[in-house]
Amino acid sequence: MLDPATRRLLPWLVAIAFFMQTLDSTILNTTLPRMAESLGESPLRMQSVVIAYMLTVALFIPASGWLADRFGTRRVFLSAIGLFSFGSLLCALSPSLPWLVAARVVQGIGGALLLPVGRLAVLRAFPRDELLKVLSFVSIPGLVGPLVGPPLGGWLVEVASWHWVFLINLPVGALGVLAAMRYMPDLRGAAGQRFDVAGFVLFSLGLVLVSLGLQGLGERALSVALSLLMLAAGLAAMSAYWFHAARHERPLFSLALFKIPTFSIGIVGNLFSRLGSGAMPFMTPLFLQLGLGYSPSRAGLTMVPTVIGAMLMKTVTERVIRGFGYRRVLVVNTLLLGLLMASFGLVGPATPHAAVLVLLGVFGLVNSMQFTAMNTLTLGDLDDARASSGNSLLSVVMQLAMSLGVACAGALLAAFGGHAGRGEPIELRTFHLTYVCLGVLSGLAAGIFAQLRRTEGPAGRAAVVDEG
Structure with a gap:
């Protein structure tokens, strides 16, 4: 006690x-x-x-x-x-x-x-x-x-x-x-529970190599050949983990989790949907300062409506999901999220500050709905025996997707901006094209959520993971 x-x-x-x-x-x-x-x-x-x-x-x-x-x-x-x-x-x-x-x-x-x-x-x-x-x-x-x-x-x-x-x-x-x-x-x-060291090494190696490969392409610090080699090696390590987990008695993450349809769709949808939205906290302060000429303090205050929108949405999310169902909410909301990200490609120095604040506030509303619906879908059908492993894997995927999203944003900025080096300005067009690509990338995840059956989703009141 x-x-x-x-x-x-x-x-x-x-x-x-x-x-x-x-x-x-x-x-x-x-x-x-x-x-x-x-x-x-x-x-x-x-x-x-x-x-x-x-x-x-x-x-x-x-x-x-x-x-x-x-x-x-x-x-x-x-x-x-x-x-x-x-x-x-x-x-x-x-x-x-x-x-x-x-x-x-x-x-x-x-x-x-x-x-x-x-x-x-x-x-x-x-x-x-x-x-x-x-x-x-x-x-x-x-x-x-x-x-x-x-x-x-x-x-x-x-x-x-x-x-x-x-x-x-x-x-x-x-x-x-x-x-x-x-x-x-x-x-x-x-006491006495053994840790899956081999699985941890394979899984970690895969994550690191894939991330470094994408980051190498974005920063251009590594050659394209070496970056692609890292990506291939990372995918090979992840494949090796998959076969390891299928045969290990107590793997790091059990493949039995993927026999649950809502978990499988939720975890894969989380990964691809967050590639775009995970890049936004990195991209938008850069855009506001380097693209629109805002001061750091003004850029920071401009980001506040995103959080306020997220807070407001949490008060109605459960009622919306119960009223329309997971499939309809996630398909429509994912498309809307992608559209909102792409719409930042229309924002320029002449755009009123109030319009930027409203756009960020609406993005916060939609993004919050997306996170809550995806996380609840992923965890809601797990029993007590698999809840801990499933929650741990979801947390890993959330961090991984945000990391890969930032790497993708960096790669796109570098690709569209040419060789923007130290002290060189980044053109507004570079940010606009990157926002459009991120929006399309996130919107495509709607096809994953469309695989849900119309009435499929956690039956009871599921625990909601709100850590974004």
């Missing part, structure tokens, strides 16, 4: 960890042009700073549950906060882009463990009849972080420097360490 103080403050501790993670993932995007200028790099090369973090999180999420079972939630949670904070310090001290990317990897390892282990502690510490209330409370900072992040990042680079985007994590991290030492219970799972 938890003591009263731990019972009261554990949700706050996990909420702070969630806030640290979501703030860091949104505060950075607004600062990328100034960061590129300070480091003497082209803004197009700054995608690696975003991808390094997202990809590292995707790689280490599968190990989070096993590590918590093996070493206890307190030790792993403390290590996660420590790594995240130490990585933030290294980011602030980085003198060049390669050093910054390496520091983001350290930060990403901590970020990968932070929220899953915190949520696991809550799941094990509270009875089931209290979980909905506690998890709803924990998810609130996940909405506040994206609301505060973009304008705060823009303001910091104007009044101070980009280094403070990372330094701001240090006092929050110190507070989190002190609180975790006192209030994080040391909970462990069943």
